[in-house]
Amino acid sequence: MLEITDLACRRGERLLFRGLSFSVGAGELLWIEGRNGAGKTSLLRILCGLGVADAGEIRWRGRPVRRGDETFARERLFLGHANALKDDLTVAENLHFAARIAGSDGTLDAVDRVLEACGLAAVRGSPVRHLSQGQRRRAALGRLWLAQAQPLWILDEPFSALDTDSVDRLSALLGAHLERGGAAVLTTHQEVALPAGRTRRLRLDA
Amino acid sequence: MAVNWFKYASPQTFYPLAGRLVPLFWLLAIVLGAIGLYIGFFVAPTDFQQGESYRIIFIHVPAAWMSMVIYVVMAAWAGLGLVLNTRLSSMMATALAPTGALMTFLALWTGALWGKPTWGTWWAWDARMTSELILLFLYIGFMALQAAIDDPRRADKAGAILALVGVVNVPIIYFSVKWWNTLHQGASVSLTRAPSMANAMLLGMLIMALAFWAYSIGAALLRVRSVILERERHAGWVRELPPG
Amino acid sequence: MGAAFVAVFRRDILQAWRRRADWLNTLFFFVIVVSLFPLGVGPEPEPLRTMAPGILWVAALLAAMLSLQRMFGDDFADGTLEQLILAPQPLPWLALAKIAAHWLLTGVPLTLLAPVLGLQFGLEGEPLFVLVAALLLGTPCLSLIGAVGAALTLGVRGGGVLVALLVLPLYIPILIFGAGAVAASAAGISAAPHLSLLAAGLLLALALAPWATAAALRVAAE
Numbered sequence: 001m002l003e004i005t006d007l008a009c010r011r012g013e014r015l016l017f018r019g020l021s022f023s024v025g026a027g028e029l030l031w032i033e034g035r036n037g038a039g040k041t042s043l044l045r046i047l048c049g050l051g052v053a054d055a056g057e058i059r060w061r062g063r064p065v066r067r068g069d070e071t072f073a074r075e076r077l078f079l080g081h082a083n084a085l086k087d088d089l090t091v092a093e094n095l096h097f098a099a100r101i102a103g104s105d106g107t108l109d110a111v112d113r114v115l116e117a118c119g120l121a122a123v124r125g126s127p128v129r130h131l132s133q134g135q136r137r138r139a140a141l142g143r144l145w146l147a148q149a150q151p152l153w154i155l156d157e158p159f160s161a162l163d164t165d166s167v168d169r170l171s172a173l174l175g176a177h178l179e180r181g182g183a184a185v186l187t188t189h190q191e192v193a194l195p196a197g198r199t200r201r202l203r204l205d206a
Numbered sequence: 207m208a209v210n211w212f213k214y215a216s217p218q219t220f221y222p223l224a225g226r227l228v229p230l231f232w233l234l235a236i237v238l239g240a241i242g243l244y245i246g247f248f249v250a251p252t253d254f255q256q257g258e259s260y261r262i263i264f265i266h267v268p269a270a271w272m273s274m275v276i277y278v279v280m281a282a283w284a285g286l287g288l289v290l291n292t293r294l295s296s297m298m299a300t301a302l303a304p305t306g307a308l309m310t311f312l313a314l315w316t317g318a319l320w321g322k323p324t325w326g327t328w329w330a331w332d333a334r335m336t337s338e339l340i341l342l343f344l345y346i347g348f349m350a351l352q353a354a355i356d357d358p359r360r361a362d363k364a365g366a367i368l369a370l371v372g373v374v375n376v377p378i379i380y381f382s383v384k385w386w387n388t389l390h391q392g393a394s395v396s397l398t399r400a401p402s403m404a405n406a407m408l409l410g411m412l413i414m415a416l417a418f419w420a421y422s423i424g425a426a427l428l429r430v431r432s433v434i435l436e437r438e439r440h441a442g443w444v445r446e447l448p449p450g
Numbered sequence: 451m452g453a454a455f456v457a458v459f460r461r462d463i464l465q466a467w468r469r470r471a472d473w474l475n476t477l478f479f480f481v482i483v484v485s486l487f488p489l490g491v492g493p494e495p496e497p498l499r500t501m502a503p504g505i506l507w508v509a510a511l512l513a514a515m516l517s518l519q520r521m522f523g524d525d526f527a528d529g530t531l532e533q534l535i536l537a538p539q540p541l542p543w544l545a546l547a548k549i550a551a552h553w554l555l556t557g558v559p560l561t562l563l564a565p566v567l568g569l570q571f572g573l574e575g576e577p578l579f580v581l582v583a584a585l586l587l588g589t590p591c592l593s594l595i596g597a598v599g600a601a602l603t604l605g606v607r608g609g610g611v612l613v614a615l616l617v618l619p620l621y622i623p624i625l626i627f628g629a630g631a632v633a634a635s636a637a638g639i640s641a642a643p644h645l646s647l648l649a650a651g652l653l654l655a656l657a658l659a660p661w662a663t664a665a666a667l668r669v670a671a672e
Contacts, residue, residue, distance in 0.1 A: 012357060013440045050532055050671055067668075073538040082529025088468040089461070100457035101537045101544075127468075343619040350615055354606045363669040364602050368616060371598055371662050375620050378651070382623035385647075386630065 001026055001183050002047070002152060007056030009042050016042055017204055018055070026151070026181045027198055029174065031188070034204030040187045041081065041156055043204065047185060048078035048154045060152070074103055076152040083140035087129040091120055091139050094128060099146045114145040118169060137161045144173060153177060155186040167192055215292050217434045218443045224427040231424030238417035245410035259323040266316035268415040269309045270334070272422055273341055274376075276306035280348075281373035284366035294430075296362035297437070299369065300352060301430035305422050307345035313338050333387035337380045344372045358437055454539040455547045462551035465524075472520070473555050480513040480560055484567045495572050502571035503581070503632035504625075510560050510585065511621050514592040517556045518600040518613055521548060526604045526670065535671050542660035545667065549597045549660065557589030573636065580635040580645070587648040588628040594652075594659035595620050601666035623651060 001024060008018035016039030024030045032040050045051035047058065049067065058065045065072050085094045095111045115121045118138050123131060128139065141158060153174075159167055167190075174184060175195040246264035253260040280302040287296030317335055318328045329335070351368055355361035438444050466473050487505045488498055525531040534544050564585055565578045573581065599617035603609040631644035 045672075048536060050535060052672060068540070070538050073536060076536075078532065078536050080529050080532055082527075082532070084529035084533045086461070086465055086524070086528065086530065088465050093461075093464070097457055097461050098533065101454055101533055101539075103454070103538045340619050340622060343615070347616045347619065350612055351602060351606070354603075354608060354612055360669055360672060364666065367598070367662055367666050367669070368602055371620065371658075374658065375623075378623050378654075379619070382626045382647075386626045 001061055002185070003059040003062075004047070005057050005059075007043075007046065007058070008054045009039060009046060009051070010054050011039070011042060020056070020204075022202055024152075024183045024185060026183060027178045029178055029184045029186070029194060029199045031186060031194060031199055031201045032204060033187075033201055038204040040204060044078070044154050044156050044185065044187065045080075048076060049073070050078070075150055076154060077102065077143065077147045077150040078154045078156075079140065079143065079158055080156050083136050085128045085136060085139055088127055090125050090127055091115065091131070091142075092124050094139060095142045095146065098143050102143070102147065102150075110146060114142050117145050118142050119166070133161045134163055134166070138166055141166075141170060144170075144177075148177075148180075151182045153182065153184040153186070155184065157187055157189070159188045159190050159192050171195070215294050217294050217297065217438055218441070220294055221431060221434050224431050228424055228427050228431070231420045231427065235417050235420035235424055238413055238420060242410050242414035242417050245406060245413065250406040250410050251404055256324050259320065262316050262320045264410055264414045266313060266320055267411055268418040269316060270313040270338060271415060272418045273306060273309040273313050273338065276302055276309060276422060277341060277344065277369075277376065278373060280306060281369040284362070284369040287362055288366035288370075293362075293437075294434075296366065297430050297433045298426065299365065300362070301426045301433055302422075303345055303349050303352075304429065305425045307342060307349065309418070309422070310338055310342040310345060314342065331387070333380075333384045336383045336387070340379055340383070341376070344376070348372070451539055451543060454537060455543060458534070458544050458547035459551050462548055463554065466551070466555050473517070473559075476513050476517045476556055477559050477563060479516060480509050480563065481567065483509040483512060484570075488571075499572040499636070500633075502568060502573050503577075503629040503636070505571070506564050506567060506581065506632075507588075507625050507629040510564065510589065511592065511618070511625060513560060514556050514589065514596060515614055515617055515621075517552070518596040518617065519603075519610060521552050521597060521600045522604055522667065522670075523600075523609075531604075531667065531671055535668060541664035541667065545597060545601075545663040546660045549593050549663070552597070553590050553593040557585070557593055561585040561589060573632070577632050577636040580641045581632045583645060584628045584631040584641070584648060587645060587652050588624045591624050591648070591652050591655045592621065594655040595624075597663040598659055598666060601663045601670060604667070604670035624648070627651065 003023040005021045006018075007020040009016045020043070022030065032043060034040050042051055046053045049065065049069070049072070060069075060072050060075070084098065086097075089097070092108075092111055092115065095114060096108065099111065112121075112124070115124050118141060120135065120138055120142065123135060128136060131139065137160065141162075144153065144155075144158075147153070158170060162170065171193055177184060178195055178198045242264060246261055250261070250264075252258055280299045283295045283302065284299035286292065287294075287299060314335065317338070321330060322328050348365055348368055352361045352365045355364055435444060484505060487501070491497060491501070522531060525534065535541055537544060561582055564581055565573075568578050568581055596613075596617050599613045599620075602616060603613045606612060627644045627648045631641040631648065634644060635641040
């Protein structure tokens with residue numbers, strides 16, 4: 001579904017990568033590996049449309065992706081390092097807002113179901129300010145549960161700061177996403193049980 | 207004969223070309239400046255109202271013209287760089303800004319020097335002087351924004367957006383300042399009424415204007431060469447340049 | 451498209467409501483700056499009355515400018531900006547929602563407060579109404595133009611001072627026509643030409659500023 005050809009990226013004077021080509025098909029997960037500073041985050045940001053590549057092309061469903069491409073924007077979800085949560089709003093309000101912006105199902109019922117599924121029902125009405133680091137990450141990941149309709153997930157370190165229960169839940173969710181024919185590109189430093197048989201690895205600094 | 211202009215759009219090919227052009231424009235600026243100043247100081251007749259002090263217009267008027275022209279040219283280069291993503295255009299914009307600011311400052315300074323003996327005041331809130339002052343603020347804003355951003359690509363794009371917003375605003379600012387000035391008559395002296403021009407004065411001023419053009423182009427080319435060197439210092443071709 | 455606009459607008463208002471102290475500070479700043487002038491210039495009513503339009507407008511300019519950093523600063527820091535850029539809706543449209551929220555939170559309160567301060571400077575009757583009308587047309591321009599400056603200085607060293615340097619020169623036409631409208635009315639001349647020019651400026655800013663803001667936001671997030 002996602003095809004990358006000859007991608008190059010430079011940060012300041014440093015060449016992060018060039019001639020990078022790969023593709024991710026339906027039901028496939030691509031695990032991007034590399035040491036710190038290898039350009040993993042830069043690559044993900046280029047894939048989702050935040051960053052600009054110095055060379056190369058990105059195609060989605062056979063068509064080149066342009067900036068502000070509305071179809072692509074509806075079909076991909078990006079989760080970055082930052083949680084995109086507002087300290088002063090409650091967990092439910094934050095998720096509700098995120099869903100409305102992404103154009104996904106944002107009814108209060110759906111939000112409640114998601115909070116149940118990621119184990120945050122108890123803090124539903126607390127301002128994010130009062131949450132722990134791990135809880136915040138879980139609240140941010142709640143967007144994945146809301147984004148079942150988006151076929152391409154681009155996730156930057158989704159497993160960071162999570163406890164083992166949450167890691168398992170997220171792995172299960174990823175498995176279900178691939179099962180449905182979705183695709184995912186992610187980075188992680190932890191060794192986690194990613195869906196076997198569907199995961200491919202790409203080393204950036206190789 | 208078809209010239210491939212895009213060949214010169216790459217910093218690598220433009221660098222030596224600019225190097226050959228710089229002395230040419232310097233020479234032009236010096237020769238034209240000498241002729242213009244000679245006409246201005248010795249040939250042009252003394253103004254019967256203002257005496258000798260009017261002769262500062264041979265510097266003041268060309269500087270004021272250049273200050274406005276350079277802003278528009280700078281915005282055009284910056285906009286070109288933003289749309290076509292050509293690095294050299296953005297570098298030209300960056301290189302032009304200090305010269306533009308210098309011209310604006312020169313126009314303000316000579317305006318003050320002219321105002322003191324002629325109208326007895328260093329500064330008047332006249333429409334042209336005020337617009338020129340605001341233009342100086344716009345130049346300073348452009349340079350400050352580019353200086354505050356470390357990543358040159360981001361600095362180029364941010365500067366381009368600001369320059370384009372500025373170029374839309376310049377006529378509006380000029381119009382609003384003029385409007386403001388006519389409403390507050392009496393508080394200001396009009397610097398807009400130039401003394402009636404003798405032919406020699408006009409000639410001197412035009413030659414001085416050409417000298418300022420040549421200087422500005424020369425200075426911009428010289429500066430763009432150092433911008434190119436700074437930004438491309440890790441590229442292979444820069445390392446292969448002969449030292450010195 | 452409308453839903454996302456409303457979502458952004460409502461979230462900004464809700465968040466400001468939860469941190470109302472921040473926004474009240476902007477208003478207090480406005481009042482304090484205006485009150486400093488009589489102390490600096492002297493209490494004679496006549497000069498104060500002639501200077502009142504200019505003083506009120508300069509103070510409104512500064513107050514609006516001070517609150518600019520908050521417009522995109524929090525979103526930039528916490529990652530919300532990335533989500534706005536990646537949203538399927540056009541970014542200028544979402545930026546406009548944020549600008550509208552900013553105007554409701556600063557421009558409108560300043561407009562409501564200004565006549566009271568005008569009374570302190572001896573403005574009465576028609577000039578006060580003209581002041582309100584001019585601020586109603588001018589403060590949205592301040593938010594629109596300010597948004598471009600705020601977006602350009604996101605994450606930049608010394609952004610607070612820089613935003614003033616970029617935005618204040620661009621505010622000059624609004625200051626001239628806004629203060630001019632009140633001054634004209636106080637002098638017994640029609641303020642209509644000033645107000646029409648302010649309205650024209652508002653339309654132009656409305657047509658261009660959201661696009662420039664969106665472009666600057668994209669550059670900042672790269």
